Amino acid sequence: MRFGVVVFPGSNCDIDCYHAAKEILGQPTDYVWHETSDLSSYDCIVLPGGFSYGDYLRPGAIARFAPAMQAVAEAAGRGKLVLGICNGFQILLEAGLLPGAMRRNDHLQFRCETRHLRLENNTTPFTHLGERGQILRLPIAHADGNYYIDELGLAELKRNNQIVLRYCDAEGQPTASANPNGALENIAGIVNRRGNVFGLMPHPERALENITGGTDGQLVWTSILKWWEGNHA
Amino acid sequence: MLKHYLEPQDMHSAQRMGLKELEWELVLEKLGHTPNLTELGMFAVMWSEHCSYKHSKLALRQFPTTGPRVLVGPGENAGVVDIGDGQAAVFKIESHNHPSAIEPYQGAATGVGGIVRDVFAMGARPIALLNSLRFGELDSAHQRHLFSGVVSGISGYGNCLGIPTVGGEVYFNQSYTGNCLVNAMCVGLISHDKLARGKAAGLGNRVLLIGALTGRDGIHGATFASEELSDSSSTKRPMVQVGDPFMEKLLIEACLELIDRKVIVGMQDLGAAGLTSASSEMAARASTGVEIDVACVPRREPHMSPYEVMLSESQERMLLVVEPSRVAEVVAICNRWGLSATDIGVVTDTGAVRVLDGSEVVAEVPAQALASAAPVYTPAMQVPSWQADVQKLDLDTVPLPADYSQILLALLGSPTIASKEWVYRQYDYQVRGDTVVLPGSDAAVLRIKGTPKGLAISVDCNSRYVYLDPFRGGAIAVAEAARNLAVSGAEPLAVTNCLNFGNPEKPEIFYQFHQAIAGMAEACRALETPVTGGNVSLYNETNGKAIYPTPTVGMVGLLTDVTKRVTSGFKQPGDVVLLLGDTHDELGGSEYLKVVHQLERGAPPALDLVREKALQKLLVAAADARLLASAHDCSEGGLAVALCESAFPLGFGADVTLENVNQIRLDAFLFGESQSRVVVTTAPSSLAALKDLCEQYNVPCRELGRVSRDTVVVRVDSTTVIDLPTEDLARAWKGAIPCLMSQ
Amino acid sequence: MYKAKIWVTLRQGILDPAGQAVQKGLHSQGFGGVRDVRMGKFMELVLDATSEREAAGLVRETCERLLVNPVMEDYTFTLEVHG
Amino acid sequence: MYKAKIWVTLRQGILDPAGQAVQKGLHSQGFGGVRDVRMGKFMELVLDATSEREAAGLVRETCERLLVNPVMEDYTFTLEVHG
Ligand SMILES: Nc1ncnc2c1ncn2[C@@H]1O[C@H](COP(=O)(O)OP(=O)(O)O)[C@@H](O)[C@H]1O
Numbered sequence A: 001m002r003f004g005v006v007v008f009p010g011s012n013c014d015i016d017c018y019h020a021a022k023e024i025l026g027q028p029t030d031y032v033w034h035e036t037s038d039l040s041s042y043d044c045i046v047l048p049g050g051f052s053y054g055d056y057l058r059p060g061a062i063a064r065f066a067p068a069m070q071a072v073a074e075a076a077g078r079g080k081l082v083l084g085i086c087n088g089f090q091i092l093l094e095a096g097l098l099p100g101a102m103r104r105n106d107h108l109q110f111r112c113e114t115r116h117l118r119l120e121n122n123t124t125p126f127t128h129l130g131e132r133g134q135i136l137r138l139p140i141a142h143a144d145g146n147y148y149i150d151e152l153g154l155a156e157l158k159r160n161n162q163i164v165l166r167y168c169d170a171e172g173q174p175t176a177s178a179n180p181n182g183a184l185e186n187i188a189g190i191v192n193r194r195g196n197v198f199g200l201m202p203h204p205e206r207a208l209e210n211i212t213g214g215t216d217g218q219l220v221w222t223s224i225l226k227w228w229e230g231n232h233a
Numbered sequence B: 001m002l003k004h005y006l007e008p009q010d011m012h013s014a015q016r017m018g019l020k021e022l023e024w025e026l027v028l029e030k031l032g033h034t035p036n037l038t039e040l041g042m043f044a045v046m047w048s049e050h051c052s053y054k055h056s057k058l059a060l061r062q063f064p065t066t067g068p069r070v071l072v073g074p075g076e077n078a079g080v081v082d083i084g085d086g087q088a089a090v091f092k093i094e095s096h097n098h099p100s101a102i103e104p105y106q107g108a109a110t111g112v113g114g115i116v117r118d119v120f121a122m123g124a125r126p127i128a129l130l131n132s133l134r135f136g137e138l139d140s141a142h143q144r145h146l147f148s149g150v151v152s153g154i155s156g157y158g159n160c161l162g163i164p165t166v167g168g169e170v171y172f173n174q175s176y177t178g179n180c181l182v183n184a185m186c187v188g189l190i191s192h193d194k195l196a197r198g199k200a201a202g203l204g205n206r207v208l209l210i211g212a213l214t215g216r217d218g219i220h221g222a223t224f225a226s227e228e229l230s231d232s233s234s235t236k237r238p239m240v241q242v243g244d245p246f247m248e249k250l251l252i253e254a255c256l257e258l259i260d261r262k263v264i265v266g267m268q269d270l271g272a273a274g275l276t277s278a279s280s281e282m283a284a285r286a287s288t289g290v291e292i293d294v295a296c297v298p299r300r301e302p303h304m305s306p307y308e309v310m311l312s313e314s315q316e317r318m319l320l321v322v323e324p325s326r327v328a329e330v331v332a333i334c335n336r337w338g339l340s341a342t343d344i345g346v347v348t349d350t351g352a353v354r355v356l357d358g359s360e361v362v363a364e365v366p367a368q369a370l371a372s373a374a375p376v377y378t379p380a381m382q383v384p385s386w387q388a389d390v391q392k393l394d395l396d397t398v399p400l401p402a403d404y405s406q407i408l409l410a411l412l413g414s415p416t417i418a419s420k421e422w423v424y425r426q427y428d429y430q431v432r433g434d435t436v437v438l439p440g441s442d443a444a445v446l447r448i449k450g451t452p453k454g455l456a457i458s459v460d461c462n463s464r465y466v467y468l469d470p471f472r473g474g475a476i477a478v479a480e481a482a483r484n485l486a487v488s489g490a491e492p493l494a495v496t497n498c499l500n501f502g503n504p505e506k507p508e509i510f511y512q513f514h515q516a517i518a519g520m521a522e523a524c525r526a527l528e529t530p531v532t533g534g535n536v537s538l539y540n541e542t543n544g545k546a547i548y549p550t551p552t553v554g555m556v557g558l559l560t561d562v563t564k565r566v567t568s569g570f571k572q573p574g575d576v577v578l579l580l581g582d583t584h585d586e587l588g589g590s591e592y593l594k595v596v597h598q599l600e601r602g603a604p605p606a607l608d609l610v611r612e613k614a615l616q617k618l619l620v621a622a623a624d625a626r627l628l629a630s631a632h633d634c635s636e637g638g639l640a641v642a643l644c645e646s647a648f649p650l651g652f653g654a655d656v657t658l659e660n661v662n663q664i665r666l667d668a669f670l671f672g673e674s675q676s677r678v679v680v681t682t683a684p685s686s687l688a689a690l691k692d693l694c695e696q697y698n699v700p701c702r703e704l705g706r707v708s709r710d711t712v713v714v715r716v717d718s719t720t721v722i723d724l725p726t727e728d729l730a731r732a733w734k735g736a737i738p739c740l741m742s743q
Numbered sequence C, D: 001m002y003k004a005k006i007w008v009t010l011r012q013g014i015l016d017p018a019g020q021a022v023q024k025g026l027h028s029q030g031f032g033g034v035r036d037v038r039m040g041k042f043m044e045l046v047l048d049a050t051s052e053r054e055a056a057g058l059v060r061e062t063c064e065r066l067l068v069n070p071v072m073e074d075y076t077f078t079l080e081v082h083g
């Protein structure tokens, strides 16, 4: 399975995602410059975290015009997997590949810490190895993770089972105090209707090894690989 | 009509720019003619304290600066130490105190930007940031504004760069009320063959300016940093500089690619004194000259004079020296990263920095004169009149506490001791995926991908000790920084330091400065950790009142096997708790005296460097033999606070009994800050081996008790003096700063 | 040439965290009588256009493409002749 | 009660990285004729005051104390009767 990690000016989790795909999963992986307009050789495209274009104006607002984003949209249309983490999630929202928008964290500060998350949907290519209701511990690190969508949009997300991760407490309850940024209904990650584009604020690439941040992030990466293998066996 | 920047100047204008009468005469001598405004401005910034170290140079010679691992010592942009396998660590610390006092967010942000440029200018990939911060007490709204502004500035800039901010320290003390301190440290990683030098070598080579446009930022910032703040500073301040971390990120990537492809001859960041300093230093290092045409310099603002262009301190710029045949390649790489790269001059053999504006020569100054001919002063020193008095402490007048639990809670809630999570949760401390020990332990530890190794890093300085006794305080700062590495299992390698003091022209301040360095130097020699660089920030005074002398020590250590790192938190109930090192009847300079008795006096704790060294060797050996479950040094708040801080990470407790303490006051035993002490835990099965090792290294070791489930209990013989749920203690410790900051 | 001034505000009904934080700050500073604080963006730019109509068209286009997020923001603008 | 609208802009000569980034973004989107982009803040708030004079005094005070960074920013405001 071939991974492409898109590098925008200002991306900074690109090396972490590359490490995850290449060293931890052991799959062929390339960095892909944002000016590339052909991504057809990749089975999974990763939009990494960071501050593309400095996050000036709005996070992801400028990056979404990169030639690579055109190619990402095409790949998504063809059913390829697209994983947007943190800034990558924000870019997917700005690009309209996922619904909703990101506001400043409600406390206005950047927040870096490890949080509990509840897996709401284990039927996606990104989470099928998990259990519904399973609690994960994943690092977050962002200033703009306060997810917003209007009521109609929210109803639609729910109807299509598009909410994948919610911030929760240690017992799995999505309480207000377990919400690190004010996100609507504690939403931390969603998929598109088709289920092949996944955006999330937490960083699964930072939780792959015991020595650095635990191993709960493996669920996402391994699910991706197994899903692909299942479809290409 | 003569353009103003060409007008010949006189002594009065020299004085207005901060030069002294004798310095003016020296300028005339070095130059051989009367300087025009541009030339004089160039001298004024380069001969400012900030750039020339004219008051501090001699005192700094006390530091040991060589050692088997030192590849680059003081004098370059950053120090470099060998860490084996052809790799090296590059690191430096720098102050941004004055800009932060005026605009905390931007001041701190640009401070981070500056130190990061110093590190990648050496060709190294920046891999970690730390910071040392000091403010007045948090009961003042203005101090809270400074504190939160500085932290968000560091966060805003460092996070955007994708360099993890992995550690630091924060102190609150009235001495910093008018003069906060913001010291930022950066650590980079490089392979030996990539080391870049800031040299303008090679006659005919081109000089390129890359990065941000040049504006009227911080003109005379360097001289400003060398002046005391006064109530009128807010009116004469230079323009606030705004940092652009996005631009800096592009600069990092472009510069590292240039190094990687070996297409440049030399590289230097533009910091204080901007183009003047970068060009003269690069030429001086290579014994060449440079010619720069300011008309070529891309600008952000119209109508800038050559004087302004040469002195601008606009951020996020680098100067490159490139062979003519490779200019196109360099420009292409920069452009790919979205950066402009402009050919602004050439390397000459004249030994001069020659400034042109188109075809007109507007300044011509010998590079050596600018970079290294500033006068060197031997300031007078005198023991402060109050020094002996503040060291006096009659313990008989300090009543013993009635309730030790209450005192412990008060100490844990003192902002200087309290958890700094409010700070570091605003920093991305995990990006790049190598942070193995996160903020909250004694030292940060990063793994080095592709090797079994790890780097440990800490910054430390208890400035109250330095105020009470500069020599001992300086030595303790070094010892504590090294100890924080050793408790993490790392061998301390080398030191960078940031010397924050008052006005050195006052004999009492210079005494502090000189003595603190002497103390640091002695500790550096004893611990075999040479100084590879640093930064001096003087004139930290407001309306004549100086800060506590604050020589911040940054240190880097090496773990040969990163999986053997040790953290401060207890790991398992039933583990044996031990105290390594001796406790003395000492309370001078302690946080306990300040918080509980409102006293900041007494002699700081004694430091025996032979014992310190033995302790540190033992710690590294014990970590290497995997005998330690946890290790945490006793610093502010002493043994009792160290026990609590070890209990907090996993929410365990401690059940501890102190015996044979009769000759030492109980408050001194519990809250005193005797040096060279560490609380460690070990599995019962490793106890014997650990004790043997202690004996072998001649380190006193006292068994205190066991790690327990969830309560901290301290008994003295059979009397219980502290008995509190860990949860309650943790609440006081964790809640203190958030609570103060939400006022 | 025209100078455009553009106001971007969060759509009515969308919670404004920055506004709330500022309001809280004002209250704690003793400005208790301040309410309904809303924070937005204000942008100024100069653009080449030969008529106000053309300029207005350009501003709308830049807003809709980049400057404004239609999911949660509204905008208004004014134009004046520049230069 | 009065409603205040406040414009906060970066002072002349101060670097505006956000404005620069937006300008670059617009250029790469084909809006080459856009120049001098400057980003600022826009705030609205409602305040208790019995006269316009009092309201103006209050706005100035809140701006100088909290809303505006006096070392980098300038501000202007308008007032209208509210409620
Ligand atoms: N300004 C800061 N930035 C990042 N981390 C910090 C900062 N201040 C304190 N910390 C972290 O909090 C922990 C405790 O700091 P401190 O009390 O100074 O430790 P010690 O007494 O062992 O030197 C350390 O891990 C330190 O790195």
Ligand SMILES: [Mg+2]
Residues within 6 Å of the ligand: B441, B442, B484, B632, B633, B635
């Ligand atoms: Mg420590």
